[in-house]
Amino acid sequence: MSEKKEVEFRAKGFVYKKIPFLGAFAFIVLIILLEIGTRYNYISDLTLPRPSGVFAAFIELYDSGLLFEHLIPSFTRLFVGSCLGIFLGIIIGILIALFNTLRASFLPLISALFPVPKIALLPLFVIWFGIDEGSKYALIALGTFTPTVIATYAAVDNVDRNLIRMGQSFGLSWMSIVKNIILPGSLPGILSGIRISLAIGIILLVAAEMLGASYGIGAYVLEAGSLYDLERLFVGVTILSSIGVFLSYLVGLLEKQLLSWRN
Amino acid sequence: MELHIENISHSYGKLDVLKDINLIIKEKEIVCIVGPSGCGKSTLLRLLGGLEKATKGRIMQVGEPSSASLNPLTYIFQDFALLPWKNVYDNIALVLEHHNLSKNEIDEIIKDVLKRTKLSDFEKALPKQLSGGMKQRVAIARALSVKPSVLLMDEPLSALDSQTRELLLEDLISLWEKENFTAVYVTHNLNEAVRLGHKIVVLGNRPGKIQKIIEINIPLNERKNHIVELEEKQKILWNMMKEEALNADKEMLNV
Numbered sequence: 001m002s003e004k005k006e007v008e009f010r011a012k013g014f015v016y017k018k019i020p021f022l023g024a025f026a027f028i029v030l031i032i033l034l035e036i037g038t039r040y041n042y043i044s045d046l047t048l049p050r051p052s053g054v055f056a057a058f059i060e061l062y063d064s065g066l067l068f069e070h071l072i073p074s075f076t077r078l079f080v081g082s083c084l085g086i087f088l089g090i091i092i093g094i095l096i097a098l099f100n101t102l103r104a105s106f107l108p109l110i111s112a113l114f115p116v117p118k119i120a121l122l123p124l125f126v127i128w129f130g131i132d133e134g135s136k137y138a139l140i141a142l143g144t145f146t147p148t149v150i151a152t153y154a155a156v157d158n159v160d161r162n163l164i165r166m167g168q169s170f171g172l173s174w175m176s177i178v179k180n181i182i183l184p185g186s187l188p189g190i191l192s193g194i195r196i197s198l199a200i201g202i203i204l205l206v207a208a209e210m211l212g213a214s215y216g217i218g219a220y221v222l223e224a225g226s227l228y229d230l231e232r233l234f235v236g237v238t239i240l241s242s243i244g245v246f247l248s249y250l251v252g253l254l255e256k257q258l259l260s261w262r263n
Numbered sequence: 264m265e266l267h268i269e270n271i272s273h274s275y276g277k278l279d280v281l282k283d284i285n286l287i288i289k290e291k292e293i294v295c296i297v298g299p300s301g302c303g304k305s306t307l308l309r310l311l312g313g314l315e316k317a318t319k320g321r322i323m324q325v326g327e328p329s330s331a332s333l334n335p336l337t338y339i340f341q342d343f344a345l346l347p348w349k350n351v352y353d354n355i356a357l358v359l360e361h362h363n364l365s366k367n368e369i370d371e372i373i374k375d376v377l378k379r380t381k382l383s384d385f386e387k388a389l390p391k392q393l394s395g396g397m398k399q400r401v402a403i404a405r406a407l408s409v410k411p412s413v414l415l416m417d418e419p420l421s422a423l424d425s426q427t428r429e430l431l432l433e434d435l436i437s438l439w440e441k442e443n444f445t446a447v448y449v450t451h452n453l454n455e456a457v458r459l460g461h462k463i464v465v466l467g468n469r470p471g472k473i474q475k476i477i478e479i480n481i482p483l484n485e486r487k488n489h490i491v492e493l494e495e496k497q498k499i500l501w502n503m504m505k506e507e508a509l510n511a512d513k514e515m516l517n518v
Contacts, residue, residue, distance in 0.1 A: 162344050165314055165344070166344035169312055169336075169338045170337070170358040170409065171334055176360065176361060180349075180357055181346065184346070261349075262391075
């Protein structure tokens with residue numbers, strides 16, 4: 001008999017595995033390294049702020065009572081603007097997807113609007129809606145509107161045609177097909193569109209606040225930046241990043257709730 | 264109610280799919296349609312139930328459907344076409360909603376069809392929790408709930424593994440024994456055709472024309488005991504289709 005040998009296992013790697021807490025751990029290690037680096041002058045104070053300094057600046061901001069003076073207007077602008085933009089975006093997106101005439105007339109317009117950096121239109125909005133909150137709402141609304149429209153109409157287009165044929169073959173009304181088949185079927189696509197829209201909303205929030213606001217995270221960041229106060233700059237950036245992560249978490253919760261029929 | 268196919272021809276742009284089809288589907292009869300891939304059998308089925316409009320010819324409904332029938336022409340699809348976001352009960356309820364039935368009546372109908380398809384314990388299950396065979400049984404239950412006059416089945420067992428297919432085929436046979444429904448059954452599986460069909464219509468290569476209609480007079484529930492005869496029929500069918508299938512393959516190569 002010839003030599004006996006076990007077959008080698010070759011399907012190694014390329015498998016997605018979840019490793020809990022490693023993300024948080026890597027983050028903490030990075031912060032500690034930065035702290036050590038800046039403390040022992042491996043990294044100069046001008047290159048990067050010291051993490052403990054950033055934290056101290058945050059506490060200072062909190063103690064001065066200014067934290068909420070900045071946070072509340074920012075949240076209000078983001079909330080009003082993106083709710084308006086996303087709400088209108090979903091409605092227009094569905095209408096464009098369902099009616100050929102609307103699609104033919106408005107899709108080119110929206111596609112043309114999509115790549116325009118909305119911040120360039122801020123002066124126009126200031127003329128239309130005033131220098132106060134109106135122009136900021138409008139800017140964020142427009143910025144979240146276009147990606148939502150495009151995600152929504154693509155999601156409706158992607159609903160399984162066979163399910164629609166099924167509905168028709170059982171004699172369901174147009175309304176019933178829209179309500180029971182098209183809307184739930186396009187929900188996953190709409191929700192991932194909302195995720196992207198919210199990130200764009202935060203970018204525009206900061207841009208709008210940098211261009212004309214005395215309070216708001218954007219104004220705070222701009223002020224710190226013009227003084228080259230890196231500690232406070234990083235406080236602002238961290239707050240913005242936290243808002244983004246928090247909103248993304250909320251959308252995740254919504255997905256879990258509404259899309260439990262998947263997976 | 265009978266269905267008459269009168270001089271149907273159909274084409275997609277320049278591509279002729281069906282040509283001069285004439286066929287009568289009698290009551291309480293299962294008509295199987297077989298043919299090489301791309302011969303237009305599924306198209307013919309879509310024409311029959313009004314999901315597509317023929318370029319030429321007409322599909323006629325002859326006689327009134329039974330008054331109890333909510334949706335006379337009812338499909339069963341190859342991919343089941345269940346809504347993944349609705350559970351078994353609600354998937355069936357959806358197709359009953361628009362018929363002016365009371366909640367109790369709807370509930371009664373659903374309980375009844377689930378019992379007939381042996382699904383009573385799975386009312387609350389979502390499609391993702393069910394196996395392929397069970398999903399198709401849900402689709403069959405949904406079709407039965409609207410009391411169809413003619414069932415239009417588009418390769419209903421093709422997405423299933425062979426064991427499930429055999430079990431479901433037996434379910435369909437016993438269901439027919441009990442209810443004597445009328446059906447048009449499109450398949451590429453000749454064994455299913457000889458087990459289930461009273462009439463087997465062989466469509467030729469594209470553009471699909473009726474090549475031959477074979478009748479099998481053995482009652483469905485006795486077919487198990489006549490395997491030799493059935494195999495004979497299946498062989499005849501295969502010989503007829505083999506050449507067409509080869510030609511169909513060649514045609515694909517020429518495209």
